[in-house]
Amino acid sequence: MKKNHAIPLVLAVASLLGLPTAGGQDASPAQPRPPVIEKSNIRYQVVAKAARLNRRVTGEVTDSVRGVPASPVDSLCYDGVGSTPIDGAIAILEVDPVKQTGLLRARWKDRNGSWETYQDFFHHPEHSSGVRMGSSRNEVEDLINVGIAQNVYLHGDTGGGAPIFPTVFTYLAAWGFTHVTLDGEPFLNKYGLPGPERWVSHIMLTEGVRNEDGTVRALGGEIYNPMRHKDVGAVDPADMELHVEFMDERFPVVKGNNPAMFAFQYHLVFEDVVMRVTESQQTLSFAEADRLFSE
Numbered sequence: 001m002k003k004n005h006a007i008p009l010v011l012a013v014a015s016l017l018g019l020p021t022a023g024g025q026d027a028s029p030a031q032p033r034p035p036v037i038e039k040s041n042i043r044y045q046v047v048a049k050a051a052r053l054n055r056r057v058t059g060e061v062t063d064s065v066r067g068v069p070a071s072p073v074d075s076l077c078y079d080g081v082g083s084t085p086i087d088g089a090i091a092i093l094e095v096d097p098v099k100q101t102g103l104l105r106a107r108w109k110d111r112n113g114s115w116e117t118y119q120d121f122f123h124h125p126e127h128s129s130g131v132r133m134g135s136s137r138n139e140v141e142d143l144i145n146v147g148i149a150q151n152v153y154l155h156g157d158t159g160g161g162a163p164i165f166p167t168v169f170t171y172l173a174a175w176g177f178t179h180v181t182l183d184g185e186p187f188l189n190k191y192g193l194p195g196p197e198r199w200v201s202h203i204m205l206t207e208g209v210r211n212e213d214g215t216v217r218a219l220g221g222e223i224y225n226p227m228r229h230k231d232v233g234a235v236d237p238a239d240m241e242l243h244v245e246f247m248d249e250r251f252p253v254v255k256g257n258n259p260a261m262f263a264f265q266y267h268l269v270f271e272d273v274v275m276r277v278t279e280s281q282q283t284l285s286f287a288e289a290d291r292l293f294s295e
Helices: 002-017 284-295
Strands: 045-053 063-065 068-071 083-096 099-112 111-120 129-134 140-142 148-154 168-182 199-208 236-247 265-278
Touching: 045 063, 045 099, 045 284, 063 148, 083 168, 083 265, 083 284, 111 199, 168 236, 265 284
Parallel strands: none
Antiparallel strands: 045 083, 045 265, 063 068, 083 099, 099 111, 111 168, 129 140, 129 148, 148 168, 168 199, 199 236, 236 265
């Protein structure tokens, strides 16, 4: 009985695979099945706290916005000097990379006052949105014209942004325009682009880039230098950070600024991060975000 049942099963499998069957006749070749495309309602919700403001005025202030120094300012602080912990900061990022929609809200208070950012417009950058491994370990794929990317490598020697950070695995990356307030009033962009009430935004949920002392380092332990270490930067896969930045879009070369391509930049890194995947389309309130963080 077992043998009799096995013969039809073998024939059926051979037929499906388009292999020769008994009698020397070939079965009809299997027809390729069309790919299954399913709609997705999955969203990523990220709540982050314990922020560091990375900002150091390096000389006599030559430009400012509402009293906030714009230059000369080091907004990367690789050596940790100027990477200052700030209390009470919280950021909520909710994105759908399939639909390319999302929302970022952040609040914090630092030496310049009380800040809030709000972003619901996402747009791809001028450069690659990141690099992924392709069909083999020797093939890579550049993401082009993607405003919200997931599971990509950025910065370093990837071509996905300047090497201002080491090559870093990025769970979520986003670009677009954000609205900013300082002490309850709009923090206007006097530099023209992308507009008087908007700033360029870059968000990254990455593996660890900064150490506990605020430094960014190369594999040999020395302080990271993008001119020498873009392909040997040190990162920590066991850590997770949320980077929230806003800047102008004029792209001048501003002597004394780091990076020099922005007349104004503000850069925070949140060190305590909770991420969940949900089908809920309900936007988190700050109170709900606090509860999610404490669960």
